[in-house]
């Protein structure tokens with residue numbers, strides 16, 4: 206498999222540190238509000254990557270943090286703590302906000318068929334390991350104390366701007382209008398590892414530390430949670446493209462300073478979902494959430510398909526018009542699969558043809574996770590001249606990666622059709638009415654009527670079967 210590595214800015218063959226095993230880390234959500242569908246685009250594409258690695262035979266361990274402390278509105282060291290902002294907005298405690306929006310996040314993920322990572326760790330549960338790593342960075346001379354806070358000293362590194370599209374001039378932090386420069390920093394790019402003194406006197410969550418009572422910066426949590434659960438050698442680190450700088454740049458700086466060698470080999474960045482008016486936002490314009498889409502009648506899996514129709518390294522524009530086109534495409538796919546299931550083809554799968562067809566799917570995903578071509582491979586399969594059983598077997602395989610719930614949706618459609626057909630059939634209506642009449646007769650101990658009904662139906666070829674859930678029937 207080839208994946209694009211933001212670190213080398215090239216497509217590279219994926220080779221894990223340990224053959225057959227993949228360690229994967231994902232930056233989790235900041236749980237101060239609902240996730241918008243842009244955030245969820247990143248998690249959908251990361252889910253596909255994980256599922257495809259598993260499909261390809263790798264033993265994957267995936268870890269994700271939950272940011273419930275330390276993420277400031279600027280992504281760097283300026284602005285308000287997002288969690289505190291959420292708590293104030295809703296007149297709740299930070300922990301109440303964190304619990305509510307963590308649950309909401311996983312509820313959205315479930316609707317989108319996004320698998321929960323093997324390990325999910327809230328930052329507030331890992332304070333000890335942050336303190337341990339920060340202490341070591343101080344000892345090694347990579348960090349310094351100033352004005353009560355602990356900072357990472359970026360001048361100690363050979364190369365700080367590893368995702369080279371960024372350079373010092375772009376570093377607006379501290380020079381942006383309305384943002385106060387932090388005079389404690391020795392270098393403009395330095396970042397906070399631990400706050401004890403800050404402008405947030407009302408910071409709710411604080412912990413004791415060797416440097417006084419305070420709280421961690423955002424970046425240290427991902428380095429520590431990853432290293433604690435996945436060790437010093439990470440295969441893949443994922444996140445939205447906005448995380449490349451400063452968040453991931455800072456993660457690399459502090460992790461490699463701590464362990465003394467290269468940390469993560471592949472950096473997988475998902476580009477943004479935007480609206481026609483620009484950046485997706487939780488505070489202005491329509492706040493696009495999964496629940497909002499559902500309230501407008503959209504199946505969340507249609508949104509998943511919408512994401513898969515584009516490459517993860519291209520920004521994607523969301524519009525209801527585009528989503529409606531995906532609804533049509535999804536429904537057509539489901540209808541075609543329903544027709545295949547209805548054939549009740551129990552013949553053996555044609556493994557030779559399946560191997561050839563499967564290649565279209567794996568070639569697409571092996572080429573930097575080209576999900577739109579993988580969907581094309583699904584259409585090609587539907588058109589192929591092979592048996593329904595072969596097609597269905599491959600659709601099940603593909604959908605274990607794509608996660609579009611295609612077989613389930615097709616079966617549901619068939620059940621609904623069967624129910625509709627039944628309700629239109631006078632014979633079925635008569636059977637169901639007689640079953641009700643027989644139940645009432647039995648309740649009234651009128652066994653003669655109940656027996657007559659059984660006999661009458663039996664003569665018409667209908668066998669009644671009494672079960673604990675009620676009376677079922679079989680038509681000969």
Ligand code: AMP
Nearest residue numbers: 234235243244247444445448477478485
């Ligand atoms: P946050 O909850 O702000 O920490 O963000 C959660 C994830 O969503 C991170 O991986 C971000 O990089 C990603 N993200 C933020 N905005 C977007 C967007 N518009 N499109 C895709 N991913 C995004």
Ligand code: ZN
Nearest residue numbers: 232233427452
């Ligand atoms: Zn992170």
